[in-house]
Amino acid sequence: VGQPDLDRLLGTLEAALGPAGVLVDPGLLQRHACDWSGEDRCAPVAVLRPRTTAEVAAALARCNESGWPVVVQGGLTGLAGGATPRRGEIALSLERLGGVDALDLPTATLVAGAGTRLQDVQQAAAGAGLAFPLDLGSRGSCTVGGNVATNAGGNRVLRYGMMRNLVVGLEAVLADGTVLSSLLPMLKDNAGYDLKQLFIGTEGTLGVVTRAVLRLYPEPIERITALVALDSFDALTSLLMRLRHTAGSLSAFEAMWADYFECALSTLGYARPFHAQHPFYAVVEVEAAEPVADRERLESTLAAALDEGGVRDAVVAASLEDAARIWRIREGAGELIGRLAPAMAFDVSMPLALMPDYVRTVGAGAARLGVRAFGAFGHLGDGNLHLIVAPGSASDGAAVDALVYGALRGSVSAEHGIGRHKRPWLAHTRSAAEIATMRGLKRHLDPRGILNPQRVI
Numbered sequence: 002v003g004q005p006d007l008d009r010l011l012g013t014l015e016a017a018l019g020p021a022g023v024l025v026d027p028g029l030l031q032r033h034a035c036d037w038s039g040e041d042r043c044a045p046v047a048v049l050r051p052r053t054t055a056e057v058a059a060a061l062a063r064c065n066e067s068g069w070p071v072v073v074q075g076g077l078t079g080l081a082g083g084a085t086p087r088r089g090e091i092a093l094s095l096e097r098l099g100g101v102d103a104l105d106l107p108t109a110t111l112v113a114g115a116g117t118r119l120q121d122v123q124q125a126a127a128g129a130g131l132a133f134p135l136d137l138g139s140r141g142s143c144t145v146g147g148n149v150a151t152n153a154g155g156n157r158v159l160r161y162g163m164m165r166n167l168v169v170g171l172e173a174v175l176a177d178g179t180v181l182s183s184l185l186p187m188l189k190d191n192a193g194y195d196l197k198q199l200f201i202g203t204e205g206t207l208g209v210v211t212r213a214v215l216r217l218y219p220e221p222i223e224r225i226t227a228l229v230a231l232d233s234f235d236a237l238t239s240l241l242m243r244l245r246h247t248a249g250s251l252s253a254f255e256a257m258w259a260d261y262f263e264c265a266l267s268t269l270g271y272a273r274p275f276h277a278q279h280p281f282y283a284v285v286e287v288e289a290a291e292p293v294a295d296r297e298r299l300e301s302t303l304a305a306a307l308d309e310g311g312v313r314d315a316v317v318a319a320s321l322e323d324a325a326r327i328w329r330i331r332e333g334a335g336e337l338i339g340r341l342a343p344a345m346a347f348d349v350s351m352p353l354a355l356m357p358d359y360v361r362t363v364g365a366g367a368a369r370l371g372v373r374a375f376g377a378f379g380h381l382g383d384g385n386l387h388l389i390v391a392p393g394s395a396s397d398g399a400a401v402d403a404l405v406y407g408a409l410r411g412s413v414s415a416e417h418g419i420g421r422h423k424r425p426w427l428a429h430t431r432s433a434a435e436i437a438t439m440r441g442l443k444r445h446l447d448p449r450g451i452l453n454p455q456r457v458i
């Protein structure tokens with residue numbers, strides 16, 4: 002295939018989507034050249050911008066007929082390179098297929114287009130006195146389609162689960178343009194196979210998500226946030242267990258090792274919340290049904306942990322501004338990665354018992370390689386650890402991968418997905434039989450291999 006084939010295909014796509022639905026201006030294509038990881042920038046040959054599910058179906062049918070590879074793009078905040086085009090690919094952007102269609106109070110659900118930003122879903126729910134609990138630092142840019150495709154996790158998985166737990170119904174389009182639409186708002190539906198699961202967490206390799214029915218929860222009366230300083234990893238896990246049992250509804254427990262904490266404060270210029278430096282920190286969030294009583298319970302739990310040792314210091318936010326200042330330190334990770342570029346961000350998970358040794362091993366290995374490791378932080382309650390490493394050169398990058406994944410007994414991707422970056426390491430977590438089954442599914446649903454090729458498997 003060459004330029005004449007591409008021109009013919011773009012002609013049929015423009016007939017289906019209208020002139021504003023197909024971008025070919027090189028200046029406009031640059032915005033679609035990579036995801037948040039910033040690696041392997043490559044502009045697509047064109048960007049398709051369908052406004053409806055029917056237009057997505059028409060566009061995919063035409064690309065499939067000509068066997069043209071398509072990369073699916075949401076808000077481009079992904080960190081695994083999945084939405085970054087490979088040479089010659091057409092990008093299918095869901096940016097014009099956004100908006101909250103139907104908010105149903107009795108079932109506590111809403112229907113959102115794939116291009117709706119997460120923050121807009123949260124605001125639509127809040128407007129009705131409800132909450133959509135998925136929450137990521139990228140909330141202002143990431144989209145529902147991307148959240149579904151990556152099975153996004155974030156800060157409140159501990160209480161509400163990952164995106165998979167929040168998707169009640171889904172509409173998706175297969176590579177050949179077939180539309181699978183199951184947008185009923187019922188929590189219970191065991192009629193045959195639950196096909197929506199095929200599109201949750203499969204990173205756009207099996208179909209394009211166009212709309213989703215999302216599950217809402219009551220808005221907590223108040224969120225109480227605390228920052229805790231601790232002297233050991235054991236103290237972190239003890240506090241987690243204690244808070245699960247005693248402090249209202251624990252909705253977040255984010256751990257930070259000292260080197261991440263110090264690097265975030267100094268690089269991002271944040272004020273020091275404690276006088277002394279400590280080995281570990283945790284951001285704790287409790288959703289309060291009875292704000293006064295739940296605050297007292299949290300404070301007395303922290304006071305008891307202080308008396309017993311392990312916890313060295315703690316501050317409970319007295320205002321929304323205080324809470325935002327605490328969260329900024331943990332959520333500064335995205336900005337920190339940008340400031341330290343080129344930096345490698347890892348997203349692994351493992352049983353908690355293995356985590357302290359793992360961090361020590363990677364830290365010692367990084368020192369041997371002579372690369373800068375900026376420490377660890379993560380959603381501790383989920384066994385999820387993030388690491389930031391700044392390699393000096395491309396060959397260091399390969400050595401860092403080998404170090405981080407070689408020492409790991411767990412998952413090479415806790416929440417960001419495999420995309421392109423982690424594809425060589427999938428077999429570290431999945432067996433040959435599992436990968437063969439994934440490939441079989443891919444062949445069945447996308448026989449010409451046009452959707453997000455060379456991602457995941």
Ligand SMILES: Cc1cc2nc3c(=O)[nH]c(=O)nc-3n(C[C@H](O)[C@H](O)[C@H](O)COP(=O)(O)OP(=O)(O)OC[C@H]3O[C@@H](n4cnc5c(N)ncnc54)[C@H](O)[C@@H]3O)c2cc1C
Pocket residue numbers: 036037072073074075076077078079080082083084095115136137138139142143144145146147148149150151152153154155156204205206208209210211334335336416417420453456
């Ligand atoms: C500051 C920051 C903080 C973050 N924090 C978290 C976090 O706490 N937890 C977490 O899980 N992630 C986090 N992320 C990663 C990222 O925001 C999530 O992976 C998010 O779900 C990606 O959504 P997106 O719309 O930007 O998708 P994109 O980056 O555009 O795409 C991601 C993948 O999904 C596919 N895709 C996108 N839209 C569709 C669709 N409609 N149908 C099918 N496939 C599609 C793409 O092809 C690609 O493979 C963070 C990122 C940043 C920059």
